[in-house]
Amino acid sequence: MAVSQNKLVQWIDRRLPVFTYLDHELNEYPTPKNLNYWWNFGSLAGVMLVIMIATGIFLAMQYDPNAGDAFQSVERIMREVNYGWLIRYIHMNGASFFFIVVYIHLFRGLYYGSYKAPRELLWMLGVVIVLLMMATAFMGYVLPWGQMSFWGATVITNLFSAIPGVGKDIVTWLWGGFAVGNPTLNRFFALHYLLPFVILGVVILHILALHQHGSNNPLGIDRKGPQDSVPFHPYYTYKDMFGLSVFLIVFAIVVFYFPNLLAEPQNYIPANPMQTPPEIVPDWYLLSFYAILRSIPNKLLGVCALFGAIFILFLVPWLDTSKVRSAYFRPVYKWVFWLLVIDAFVLGDVGAHRPEGWWIVIGRIGTFYYFFHFIVLMPFIGWFERPLPLPPSIAEAVLKKRGGAPVGAAATRAKP
Amino acid sequence: MADSAHSHTAGAHAPGGSRRDFLVIAGNALLGVGAACTVWPLITSMNPARDVLAAGAPIDVDLSSLQPGQQVLVIWRSRPIFIVHRTPAELTKLQSSADTGLLRDPNSDVLQQPPYATNWHRSIKPEYLVLVGICTHLGCIPEFTPQPGGSLGPAWPGGYFCPCHGSRYDLSGRVFSGVPAPYNLPVPPHHFINDTTVRIGENPPNSTFDFDSIEQI
Amino acid sequence: MKPRLVIPALLAGAAVAVAMLAQPAQPARAQADEATPALPNVSWSFEGPFGTFDRAALQRGFQIYSQVCSACHSMDLLTYDDLAGSEGLGYTEEQVKAIAAQKQVADIDKNGQAIQRPARPSDHFVAPFANEAAAAAANGGKAPPDLSDIIKARESGPRYVYGILTGFREPPKGFQMPPSGGNYNLYFPGHVIAMPQPLQDDSVQYADGTKATLRQEAHDVVAFLTWASDPTMEQRKRTGAKVVLFLLAMTGVLYGAKRRVWSDVEH
DSSP states (O other): OOSOSOHHHHHHHHHSOHHHHHHIIIIIOEEETTOOGGGGHHHHHHHHHHHHHHHHHHHHTTOOOOTTTHHHHHHHHHHTSTTHHHHHHHHHHHHHHHHHHHHHHHHHHHHHTTTSTTOHHHHHHHHHHHHHHHHHHHHHHHTTOBHHHHHHHHHHHHGGGGSTTTHHHHHHHHHTSSSSOHHHHHHHHHHHHHHHHHHHHHHHHHHHHHHHHOOOOTTOOOOOSGGGEEEHHHHHHHHHHHHHHHHHHHHHHHHHHOTTTTSOGGGGSBOOTTOOOSOOOOOGGGHHHHHHHHHSSSHHHHHHHHHHHHHGGGGHHHHOOOSOOOGGGOHHHHHHHHHHHHHHHHHHHHHHSOSOTHHHHHHHHHHHHHHHIIIIIHHHHHHHOOOOOOOSOHHHHHHHHHHSOOOOSSTTOOOO | OOOOOSTTHHHHTSTTHHHHHHHHHHHHHHHHHHHHHHHHHHHHTTSOOHHHHHTTOOEEEEOTTOOTTOEEEEEETTEEEEEEEOOHHHHHHHHSTTTGGGBSSTTOOSSOSOGGGOSTTOSSSTTEEEEEOOOTTTOOOOEEEOSSSGGGOTTOOSEEEOTTTOOEEETTOOBBTTSSOOSOOOOOOEEEEETTEEEETOOOTTOOOOGGGSSOO | OOHHHHHHHHHHHHHHHHHHHTSOSSOGGGOSSTTOOOOOOOOOTTOSTTOOOOHHHHHHHHHHHHHTGGGTOOOTTOBGGGGBSTTTTSBOHHHHHHHHHTSEEEEEOTTSOEEEEEOOTTSBOOOSSSSHHHHHHTTTTOOOOOOTTTTTTSTTHHHHHHHHHHOBOOOOTTOOOOTTOOEEBSSSTTSEESSOOOOOTTSSOOTTOOOOOHHHHHHHHHHHHHHHHOTTHHHHHHHHHHHHHHHHHHHHHHHHHHHHHHTTSOO
């Protein structure tokens, strides 16, 4: 079937079927009709990646990655470059919003069982993206060469000295010198420019994996036929555009009216290797993991806990033993999921404070609970929980709900 | 582009159809406007920044030690500026029309200089010539070769020779015919703030010449 | 909110509330000494989404910086022509040239010899010391910080700097000043600041005739420093209003479009 009457389109398509492919993906690709607004966050993440790359490239045109000049070059962008202040604030706050969107997207997956077969690889690619984002953001934060840039880099690169034997050599290798300095800054700039394109590649794989079996949905049951789905375009293209617009309002309010809300004032002081700031904290999106790192009093084990906290996410498809995907139908897991959310926030607060007094205790409880949730709760709840009965199909669940008569407690809550 | 291939279109084009289309078109239009407004600051950020523009302020050059027959090179707006102290002999030669037949634009008809330099000496004071030292062909810096004859041949009256592709200019910066360069060397805005000091980058008080209006640097 | 989300949301909120209540009463930055009071409750014209700079206050503040603060504090990121025009302090080009020419700048002449010449508008603010080491040596081992970004570089910047300037007091009974000396200040973390009190009543005579009380001086110099930290603030807020209004309109239209598109599907 012809994609278009246009001869040029047909000429290209015969040789490189981009248009047929796009037509299929947009107009024929079946998407469950009952997706709710938690499913908007994937496309929001894609938009944020594009925004970060675009603003990043234009910032890189003006930024000077030399330790003597970097801080001043960023201030120059803010003060002298046409709209430099806007590009910089979008990039700076865009990092935060990128993480907000991705964390919500991740928790959506945990709640609705989007990581379960056959989407295990889709989930793992997502964890790879989060890891790459964290590395990219960490290196990006070093570039302005403020106090927190320098000292955050010092603390985090020093983590690798915990590796037995080769640790100190690895740290020296990372630094390119005796301490964090100009060589470190230069290589972080090179890698910070590179990694977003690696992320882009993994995102493409992520979308390809998604399209193999299509999206999950709030009921967690498979599509049975065309009555369960709608084509992606125009239904979800318009829903995504609407969701994007709402998101952009919040983003714009922060960028234009509260641009330093999430920023650390210490980072507006040029880096001084001879003066450690009173507290060293990473940006908020790394705080929970920072708390886990600091809660273990042993250096090496703390580093293991930090990386373990991320790598455990890879194992979720196998740690969760439930036969049922969506927490809609999982009366016990549903509450336990929220405990994990609370735990993430509590750990974040712990990471923001000095490790003293009650904070140490709360941090250790939070860290213990985090691993307990994945290693113990997920498998056990899956084995012993009695799930609620699943509806026969998406379409029937939607019809039952629209039909008016409330059927069961959980079975038919299929609103988009 | 593609037809919407789902089965629900029929109902949508009934009574509410036109409002659907209006909202959809309006939505798309606003998205387009939004995208354009987002791209604009990125593009314009590449224009010269405020400090770069400020660095293009006029510079003052002291000519008291510039001997007749000598040239000095200064930088203004990142460009080489030639300032030549021409000898009376050179001026006499320029004034005579003996060599003007060899020139592409002897009367400086093309806008390569301010109105106050549109004359045979292409400057304010005949003895001092101020030029932008960039060949109008492809941008190399021409060599100052005021001596007549020599390796450029017996007919060479003295002037500038560009080593890249062989363009030639006389001692008023006027381009010869038959060379790749199309235009005379540009004359920047300048004026004398006293007898021995020239200010490059500023017009005399009664002139409003805009240097960006010239044909080609 | 959907019923099934109410209890989880309450739980999450309760946990966050507990976590926040568990922390010490004052913000983490000012935790060094229990008795750091809350910052003074002062307001400025630039606060809020529609705030703008009061140019008369900016000019008075610049006068204070020039006559008092610049003896010790640099402002390397500013150039003299930043002061000109409606995005600056409202000075004319001529006034800015005169302000700049009062300062001398190191340069080299055409023979490569070091000379001093009057500053041009495109020069950065002339610093009081040649480099960091000289600044520290002249100030008891600690270099006075550059003020270009000071408002952004401190939590609650404007009120904090105002507090420091107006917060010098005699040390209370029983407070031990450290042997290395210092000055007691209510709002500085740890209460001992190396800087002696820089401003008093009538430290300057304002060019516009305003009465120069300490509070007025502190208020004006903070306004100037806030402008210096964030000179594009007004453009940012103006642009923000246009962007947010546009997005609100677009969101409304796209919501309508979405509803229309979905009107023919049971969902």
